[in-house]
Amino acid sequence: MSDxxxxxTDVIIIGAGPIGLFAVFELGLLDLKCHLVDILDRPGGQCAELYPEKPIYDIPGIPIVTGQELVDRLLEQIRAFHPHFHFSEMVQSLTKLPDGRWQITTDADTTITAHAVVIAAGGGSFVPKRPPIPGIENYEGKSVFYAVRKMEQFRGGNILIAGGGDSALDWTLNLAPIAKKLTLVHHRDGFRASQHSVNQMRELVNEGKIDFHVASVKALHGEDGVLDGVTLSGADKTEWHHETDALLPFFGLTMKLGPIANFGLNLHENLVPVDTEKFESTTPGIFAIGDINTYPGKLKLILSGFHEAALMSQAAFRIARPGEKLRFQYTTSSSSLQKKLGVN
Amino acid sequence: MKIIATDRKGKIHEIDGNDGWTVMEALRDAGLPIAAECGGACACATCHVYVDGEWFEKLPKQRAEETDMLDMAVAAESNSRLSCQITCTPTLDGLKVTLAPE
Structure with a gap:
């Protein structure tokens, strides 16, 4: 099957958040190698994306640590195990091979085969927030874009940007020089974005190079996914028509389960039911740890996920190394574990 | 205190808000579909609600952090708040909120 x-590898981990990272450690102690796939462009999951600067107070033994610090420390802790990361990729399919192993493919056409798959996907994949404008999905990819891949595509265009964060302001500044016309809309005359960007944007408005309106997009107008205008609604609810051929909404990311929903895992309210001995799903060889799983008494805490990673690893070892005896050891006393960790 | 919450289908729910809980926690506890992805850290804008009429004025003023985070809400209006930043108190008995679209 494999070309x-x-x-x-030994184990595929879907999700490189704190629990996926710690799973590398627990699996590594048992000599199991890992590949991790994450839709974000860096490790850390929610800790890095949602609250990198927020303090966490309930990690055992660390009275206070920020989301990003926890990620950095986990990366340091697993460095000796040389995990392979596949960032900015989403797992699209999961297939069982005739030899009993599992194969995943990603949206970047990466194919990985392993003895076990660990879903540590938290709340799912981070995807751009979609404004609740009727029919917006019909315009996505043609006239509505949540990211700018090629700036050239917008040269000479009549562009509408919605949002007030750094992405909205950065792209306003970047696209203003190449657009024929650029309009920024935001629900208030204040911005979350850096003051420097806001100042630059206001300067462009004063020079008449771009327009800014306190407004939001209420409706899209066009045919076959090609936009020719939108309805804007101002602070006082007056509505007007605004001609545009591209809408770029920038409201950050949210979590959607994504293709995991199609993996046949008997999901319960978008969570993967597991047992509490192995944290294995109803499909043998497919495990789920961290916020994505559910079982009686489940608490969505990072520390719970760490525990789940340790028990899962024992079960994954038995699948990946059938016939081998699992030697349970402590890092404190085992010279072989210390050697693996590179500390001895 | 009681919270009168309108869900995204327009159905009205009367739910209990224990003093000291956040409105987000009360909504979640009542089983209303509020994502609250960051768990109440004012970091995701997925517990976004509209506060009805005069109640908006009665609420304690939002902190700058919440105002900033509302910039990441997809359908912010002049009466938008993040429910994780509103604490249930007896003076808010009868608070009316509507879940914002996802």
């Missing part, structure tokens, strides 16, 4: 391009 030259297929990566072979």
């Amino acid at each position: 030259d391009a297929t990566i072979e």
Whole structure:
């Protein structure tokens, strides 16, 4: 089944948040190698994306640590195990091979084969927030864009940007010089974005190079996914028509379950039911740890996920190394574990 | 105190808000579909609600952090608040909120 391009490893971890990262550690102690896939462009999951600067007070033994510090420390802790990361990729399919192993493919056509798959996907994939404008999905990819991949595509365009954060302001500043016309709309005359960007934007408005309105987009007008205008609504609820051929909404990211929903895991309210001995789903060889799983008494705490990673690893070892005896050891006393960790 | 919450289908729910809980926690505890992805850290804008009429004025003023975070809400209006930043108190008995679209 596998060709030259297929990566072979022991365990595939879907999600590189704190629990996925710690799973690398627990699996590593048992000599199991890991590949991690994450839709974000860096490790850390929610800790890095949602609250990098927020303090966390309930990590055992660390009275206070920020989201990003926890991620950095976990990365340091697992460095000796050389995990392979596949960032900015989303797992699209999960297939069982005739030899009993599992194969995943990503939206970047990465194919990985492993003995076990660990879903540590938290609340799902981070995807751009979609404004609740009727029919917006019909315009996505043609006239509505949540990211700018190629700036050239917008040269000479009549562009409408919605939002007040750094992405909205950064792209306003970047696209203003190449657009024929650029309009920024935001629900208030104040911005979350850096003051420097806001000042630059206001300067462009004063120079008449771009427009800014306190307004929000209420409706899209066009045909076959091609936009020719929108209805804007101002602070006083007056509505007007605004001609545009591209809308770029920038409201940050939210979590959606994504393709995991199609993996046949008997989901319960978008969570993967697991047992509490192995944290295995109803499909043998597919495990789920951290916020994505559910079982009686489940608490969505990072510390719970760490525990789940340790028990899952024992079960994954038995799948990946059938016939081998699992030697339970402590890092405090085991010279072989210390050697793996690179501390001895 | 009681919270009168309108869900995204327009159905009205009367739910209990224990003093000291946040409105987000009360909504979540009552089983209303509020994502609250960051768990109440004022970091995601997915517990966004509209506060009805005169109640908006009665609420304690929002902190700058909340105002900033509302910039990440997809359908912010002049009466938008993040429910994780409103604390249930007896003076807010009868508070009326509507869940913002997802």
